[in-house]
Amino acid sequence: MSHKMMILVIDGCAPEYLTPETAPALYALAAETGFVKIVQSQMPSVTNVNHACILSGRTPADTHVVGNYYYRPEIGEEGFIEERGFMKAKTILQAYRDVGKTTALFAVKGKVLGVYGDGATYGLSAQTPDAGLMKALGLTAPPPIDAAESTKWILEAALSCIQTYSPDFMYCTNNDYIFHHFAPDTKEAKQQIAYVDEYIRRIHELEPGRQIYVTADHGMNQKTTILNAQRLADDAGLHLYCLPPLKDRYIENHIYQEGGIVYVFLKDKEETKAFLALAEQTPEIERVMTARDAAATYQLPAEDIGDYVLFAAPDCAFGEIDGIRLHTTKSRTHGSLYECSIPLVAIHPEASPEQYVYSKDIAAIAMASL
Structure with missing residues (x-):
């Protein structure tokens, strides 16, 4: 793969949130260079499970990440999955690193970086931001992770990283706080998508050849x-x-x-x-x-x-x-079978639309061509 790539995962984005009306620039870019379709997440339709699959191109049977929380009955141990060691499948970050390419993982939630950050040349979370990287990227202090502006902050960080370092692979994701509280027809939800629309347009203008995928980890009902x-x-x-x-x-x-x-x-x-x-x-x-x-x-x-x-x-x-x-x-x-349908917007996709059935297919196809 000679071209550069970005995956943006909009946390909790049911298809009803991402429409031609709420994201006109995205839809225009897709019409010119790619496609928009509905794909499926993995079950259970929760954050950790699907970041593992989107990042690896594999199923939970391979990643062994089956939730945000674990229980070991043989010793009665339980706890939150927030650090490395749970993910058992190779990620696209590691695959890029192994062929000498640079990568970035930017997330609002700290656990995403904690669990999946191995292989990231540049890693940043709004929850526990790296002061040195923030300074290098010219970023102000992040808002609280449950603030609407946290989405704008992490997208600004991704844009600045691409401007400054132009990593070969960029993975970026936000927090689904707004979608947990606001339906698709609300101004709060529309503003979240407006941030995505603006920053993906700017990233595309900055690097018109970069392959960009916008999807979700799960839906919301x-x-x-x-x-x-x-x-x-x-x-x-x-x-x-x-x-x-x-x-x-x-x-x-x-x-x-x-x-x-x-x-x-x-x-x-x-x-x-x-x-x-x-x-x-x-x-x-x-x-x-x-x-x-x-x-x-x-x-x-x-x-x-x-x-x-x-x-x-x-x-x-x-x-x-x-x-x-x-x-x-x-x-x-979310979490049920009824939150598995999610959007996929592809700009300069690696393959034809019918080859993308699940969100994990983005990484599976890309890793096969490295």
Whole structure:
């Protein structure tokens, strides 16, 4: 691959956010040089899972990143996935580095740089910014990561990095705080896309030959019922552990840690029949799959996802609430099958549109041509 490349991942960008009306420059560039289409993310449709796949071109079965949170039943250990060591697949950053090319990973959330930063010549997060790199790029101090302007700040940083260092590969992503709180037709959401539209236009003008892909890690939908699956099981006298893959430290994004999928670890296999009966009679649970079946269907590592996987109904999510159920108008979230459809805008793409089915195909195709 002789040309330079950039991937911009708009965190939580459902297709309804990115339209010809909200992003006219992007659509015009795509019409001239590439395409716009809907592709699919990987399940579960959460941040860590899909950054791993977009960066590697592989499935979760290869990356072994199956959520934002982990649980090791054999030792009872659990925690947030925020540092290196969890990602098991080679990334496009590492592939570029291995052939002597320069790379950059710029993110609003610190965990993205923490987990995936190996191979980045230049690494920057708005959450824990590198003072030396900020000075070299002429950046002011970043706003809070849940501020609307954090998207503008990280895009300004990416533009400045390309102006200053012109890395062969640039990966940039923001925070989905705004999309967790504002629907596509709101001025707040439109402003987020306006930032993307402006800065991608400027980056293209700066380096017209650079290959640019704009996509998302997952979508976003309104949910009206939150179910506490752990409390439901506890009250039924069942002994199990519910792991919500969406759970992370960014509580301002999802105040109930609510998401559309749960991994269930049974502590007493003799309770399997009772657990399945409870799940099947709970309307918020749309589907129950064994870990083996879920792994085969969604390319997940069976050994990392418990014994069963619960899938939420379209307007429901699993969350950490007081009691078993909460009916609310305040929850916009993701994680389920219903947040897997995402946009892809390609400028000077490496391959034809039909070859991009999943967001991970961007890296898979690019790495094959290195």
